[in-house]
Amino acid sequence: MVQNKTFSAKALQTFVAVMFAVITCFGFMTTPTAEAASGFYVSGTSIYDASGNKFVMRGVNIAHAWYTEKTETSIKGAANNGANTVRVVLANGSKYTKTSAQEVKNIISWCKSNKLICILEVHDATGSDSTYDLNKCVDYWKEMKNVLSGTEKYVIVNIANEWYGTWNGSAWADGYKSAIRSVRNAGITNMLMVDCAGWGQYPDSIKDYGKSVFNADSQKNTVFSIHMYEYAGGNASTVRNNIDNALNIGVPVVIGEFGGQHTNGDVDEATIMSYCTSKGVGYLGWSWKGNNSDMSYLDIANSWDGSSLSSWGNTLINGSNGIKATSKTCSVYSGSGSSSGGSSSGTSTDSNGGVLGLDGTYYIKSALSGKYLDVYKAKADNGTNVQQYRGTGGNNQKFKLVSDGNGYYTIYTGASNYKSCLDVYNWSRDNGANINQWQYHGGDCQKFQLVKIGDAYAIKTKISDCYSCLDVYEQNTADGANINQWSYWGGKCQLWYLESTSGSSSSSSSSSESNYKSIFWGSSTASAWGQAASAMTSKNGGSFNAYDIQSNGYFYVEYSGTQNQVEFVLQSWSGGAEWAKVSPSETGTANGHYYAKYSYNNCKSAFGTSDFGGKLDQIHAGAANGTVTIYSVCYCW
Known part of the structure; x- marks a missing residue:
């Protein structure tokens, strides 16, 4: 992905996001909240689990309906590769062999054993515009009511896969409003998921009609799903616009399916994963294994147990914004909001994703260049520039992290004998704002949140509300390359390793x-x-x-x-x-x-x-x- 340094477009996007946040904070806009927390619930654009912690899905789709004997192995393989969620294909018998109640019980049990959240979807109405087919999916869920009862902490019901193939948001909305009311009237209380129209690739249906669909849910506990292939996810601007437009109605969205390519074109999977990471949006790759020969490129795993991954699987699971780097086990299993990957020994993760317990003195190394944060010529003066430079071990490359107790750190500089610290120049929130050294005063321009991304960290700036982070300008790998503030997008120029100056790391x-x-x-x-x-x-x-x-x-x-x-x-x-x-x-x-x-x-x-x-x-x-x-x-x- 090429980092976009066009300021005007970025600035406009930032302005819109900030204004939305301001409006929300001052009460001019209300955000819906679920009535109860016996299971997953919606609050604003976030999904919360029954323990009250934010939950961001990272996982895969598993085709149980067609490979029933491989499901248990596949679920275990997904868990072993870092997933926190699986979306499982079921069938109501209209088109594919019906998934029995006992099979559903087994799937839920296997997911719980592997500490996975289970999304269940009925696949028989895929692409259909018929309300009869949608209602058959609803009837299936009614039949499974007793199986679903008591699983609200672990199971989300995706009513129908890609129902409504036509790009018509109004008719799609009418069908789902009726379906949601019917599901709730049957006494099913699990969180619901609704795929957008157009075979899941027409997100404008969410933008234009999603709020009315959400309001049809008496529990206000429905989330939306976009399937990002060549139409909904073909390039970076399309990906960002579709995610932003969906979130702007004030309800969570998930990328329920995506791949690296599809029938009629390429998919920008890198932007999907990086933008989801920056926005706190869940994603689920399609699909574990078993695609037809003409679409075998969508197989994530070469083997059902996941011990061997395809090229697409390596990208999805091991990429810089992939599953292993960004997945956190749901806290209904872990008992806290901590990541399944975790950070350094003795640390924990707060509800906003910041790593706690990192207090100490470090060399801070760029994941892009392998060079280190460096205070220019070891000067102690206010305004001294911060750059990257080959490792010297000098005090100008030593930085002390001191927590403020609220999820943020001051990063003191060894060059100033730890009297000054990293500072976003002139309290700026803008992309390109310089990072310099300044005498400590405790303002937000001197506070940073560290978010674990794989074995590295994004160092986010509080002054930008943690939308931006420390960035090596223009992805430069040379000595002396400048460090600035830039909107987080997940590139290696925005990731940093902490190396203890004691060498104990x-x-x-x-x-x-x-x-x-x-x-x-x-x-x-x-x-x-x-x-x-x-x-x-x-x-x-x-x-x-x-x-x-x-x-x-x-x-x-x-x-x-x-x-x-x-x-x-x-x-x-x-x-x-x-x-x-x-x-x-x-x-x-x-x-x-x-x-x-x-x-x-x-x-x-x-x-x-x-x-x-x-x-x-x-x-x-x-x-x-x-x-x-x-x-x-x-x-x-």
Whole structure:
């Protein structure tokens, strides 16, 4: 994706968003709230779970109706790849073999066992304009009432997949208003989901008629879904406009289906994922496995258990704004709002997505260039510029994070002996506003929220209401490239690694005397066969250059759980071993955790070649058996 530096369009968009927020705050606009919190509920444009925490869907679609014997394996595979939600295809018997009540019970049980939220949809009315077909879907849900009762914390009912194929919002709205009333009159209290018209690709139906559909729900607990393929998601501006228009009616929207391409054109999946991340909108990729041969490019997994992913699957799951980087387990399972991926040991995540407990002194490294935040020439003066520069270890590259207790940090500079801090110049909210050093005064222009994105952080500015963040201007990788404020869109120029100045972020029992490159640092948990930490190599956009692997080096993984049950995997789709499990050369304890080292020879033996730079695509650390939590993955030499 190319970052757009056209100020006028961006400024207008920001102005509209700010005015909408101001109107809302001052009470000129009311936002609907669900009447009860026995399950999921709507508040404004957000979905909340029964524990009262915001929930953003990250997941996949699973075609149960056509592959009933593969559903349990698929659900487990989706969970192991980081999903927090699955949307499951059912059938009412009108077109496909009917999904029985017992099957629905089993699907819900499998989802709960894997800590997944379950969206159930009936597929038989796809593309139909007939209210008879829609009512048959409603009848199916009435028949499943006893199965659904008591599942409101875990199950969302998607009334009908892509009902109303014609691009006609008025007739679509009339059909759904009647259907929603019928579902509620039957006593079904789960959150409802409604796909937009035009085979799910006509979002103007939501923009023009969605509020009337929402108001037809006596519980005010309906969300909308857009299926983003070539028409609704073909390019960046279309994606953004469709999401913004839907949210502007004051009700949540989810991208219920999308892929990397479709029948009649390309899909801008990168913008879908990045814009959903910035807007707090859920997304669900289509589909796990089993698409027809002419649409097999939509398969996310090559194997039902998800141990091998397609190119589309790698993008969806392992991309910078993909499922693993942005998914959070629903707090009805975790008991809090914390992420399933998590952040560094001893941290937690607040309801706004900010990571708490990061107080400490760090080098702050760009995920784009591998260079560090740097106060120009180590000056202590007010107004000194902040840039990126190759690592020197000097005080001008040391920054102390101090929490204000409300989810924000002041970032003090070592160049000023920690008396001054990072500052958005002149209290500006604008894109392109400079980041400089200024004496601490505690204003919002000196407060930052850190949001975990994979193993990196977006450093968002409070002065922009956290819509913007620290950004390497024009994605420049050179020494001296300027740091500015820019609307968050998820590019690597907006992601940063925190490296403790004590070296503890990725140290082993002996690595303090070695050189090392951090690949993952944080706290991420996986159960058997799951991957807690995954990182692309630099040839696929990651930060680790596999050409740095040398004969005297080793990979180091620090973890907790069951000793010797950690699994380290080298993956290739470029001619090396597709899934090389490496045996450890040394194990032990360090920093209160277990560790394992993986020598050059062991890596070479498992991978089948020494051409790591040319053929290594991704690195994984996870659980062989039981449950492990990964704290650090690094390469040392």
